[in-house]
Amino acid sequence: MGQKGSSEKKQAKKRRDESPEPGHNNKCRGCCFPLLVALLQLLLGVAVTAVAFLMLAISPSLLTRETPHWAGIILFFVSIVGFILYCITYMPDERTSLQFIVKLLYFILCVIGLVISVLVIAFAGYHYSQTSSLSCEQVEGDCVCTLDQDDPIARTFVYEGAGDCEVINGTLTLYFLLQIMLNLAQALVCAVGAFIMWKDRYQVFFAGLQISAPSTQHWQKV
Known part of the structure; x- marks a missing residue:
């Protein structure tokens, strides 16, 4: 009996020595997973900025809200x-x-990014529906567009240096649609990032590592 008890104590001591310490250099799941989220945010941010500058190359008279490089x-x-x-x-x-x-x-920046992406979606959606219904004609180097050619007091949009008006009804409309899709993906990624930070702070992540003991089971929190 004495040898058996001594053997159990040695085994328990060995398990304690092999178990990771709370302050070990393991990264939490909430700290590792943002690597993928941050990478997606970087790629989407670059894509949104690139498309915005391509839109600005069509006509320098486009407003800031129409080219959401910001x-x-x-x-x-x-x-x-x-x-x-x-x-x-x-x-x-x-x-x-x-x-x-x-x-x-x-967490705060992810929430801000989510709000900004939703604003861009709203602006891009409005301009997409507006641009797709414009009637344009070439006036020297500019493109003059109206919502209704039969209405003498209809609002007029002048795209300076546009060259070909087909670019306004075709390429610019496509860019607005692309901005909607990119910023929708951007908003979803920011929402995921904010959720991960909130869950890591107020809920518990487990690594799935179970360290068994003779009487109880201890889970390593990460």
């Missing part, structure tokens, strides 16, 4: 914070102020 630039900075968050060593219960500040900043 939405892509903001998402670029959000992704940079996500990469910084991934590089920070995880500490349980946010024992470092740097970890807490970066996680909070990333």
Whole structure:
């Protein structure tokens, strides 16, 4: 009996020694997963900015809300914070102020990115429906468009330096549709990033690692 008890104590001590410490350099699931989210935010931000500058190349008279390069630039900075968050060593219960500040900043920026993407979708959707119904004619180097040619007081849109009016009804309309799809994907990614930060802060992630003991089971929280 004495040898059996001594053997069980040695085995229990060995399991305790092999178990990872709470402050080990394991990264939490909420700190690793934003690597994918940040990468998607970076790619979408670059795509939105590139499409916006392509739209601006059609006519320099396009308004800022019609060429939402600012939405892509903001998402670029959000992704940079996500990469910084991934590089920070995880500490349980946010024992470092740097970890807490970066996680909070990333959460706030994801929410801001979500709101901005929704605004861009609203603007792009309005301009898409408006541009697709324009009637345009070439006036020297500009393209003059109206919503209704039979209405003498209808609002007139002048696209300076557009060259061919087919670009307004075709290419520009396609760019607006592309902005809607890109910013919709951008809004979904920002929502996922904000949800991960909220869930990591107020709920529990488990790594799936179970460390068994003689009487109880301990789960490693990550």
